Amino acid sequence: MKVSLLIRRLSIPEFTTNAPVLVDVYITAMGYSPTIRDTRIAVWRRNSQNPGFTSVCALLDDQVVGVAYGFYGSPDHWWQHQLRRGLRHKGGPTTAELEIVQNYFEVAEVHVMPGFQGHGIGRKMMFELLREQQRAHAILSTPEVDQESNNAFGLYRSLGFYDLLRSFRFDGDLRDFAVLTVELPLKETKTH
Template sequence: MGDVSPTIRRLSIPEFTINTPVLVDIYIEAMEYDKAIRDTRVEVWRRNSQNPGFTAVAALMDDQVVGIAYGFNGSPNHWWQHQLRRGLRQQGGPTEEEIQLIQNYFEVAEVHVQPGFQGHGIGRKMMHELLKDNASGHAILSTPEVDGEANPAFSLYRSLGFTDFLRHFKFDGDQRDFAVLITPLPLGER
């Protein structure tokens, strides 16, 4: 493919909402999910756009969206934070430090690049734009566990300074193991 130089730009909430079906299609393809989840995920993503601190970025190549990343401020009222607290309890916590960490974080909800465009730095560029100027103390995300962390997602997150927060965690409704990773903000590079 040679040099891949996408345009990375922030999406307004109306742009995100209008384009959510296309963005969810990228997610389904990148994660190899069943297309039957499309309508449900479109609704969830649109609801997420109403969360405080919502930020979305897209990667465009020749006016085609090839990547999406979005997130929002963590909140004790969100399902995800309830899941994190459950995971910390299962692992003997939460400690005072862990409680502090989940008081002020930005949840990186989704980061996806179309398979044909992966491996060219698009995810890295989206992460930098997504987390640029973010006032939260930390960014937290989850990614499916893989043996030896041998996939591009883990390589990207580790290179951006993400460390373990929870490992081999099962979110309610998903039987796969996930790693929950955290990094201080502003975003660094290893």
């Protein structure tokens, strides 16, 4: 039997209906406690109402093995307030940074199930997610890891993402994050 990978855009109704399955991918991929499931489902459904909302999933023989979604950045969003705080703290924002935070697509979530990571699924989802976006940049955050030695950093760097903030702590989270950005549209680059 041949295994068939499909990267599929989801309509907002499809996303909200399937949010429990999609959140399960997130919880498994991140190693989070299942106790956050109901809260995350509600948050993801709320996020689907943001302007510019776009979502994709990766299906492997009809099994969901990946999910990614995002929406237009907005001065009204908590996340942009956090970005601006971080940029001020490091002495900015510079003119270039200000232009980025005024015109970006926020990649809110990108997750691939363990066992399927490192096989190009995240890359394919990112290209589909960011295809035809009407913003000049995409921005995302990812937990810091020593020497960027994980699949997530490898993916983002291969797509051309560069540092906007490093070792940044979002309010209410004790972990350090890298905030990365890239100009849109994505350019096809060779993988390592």
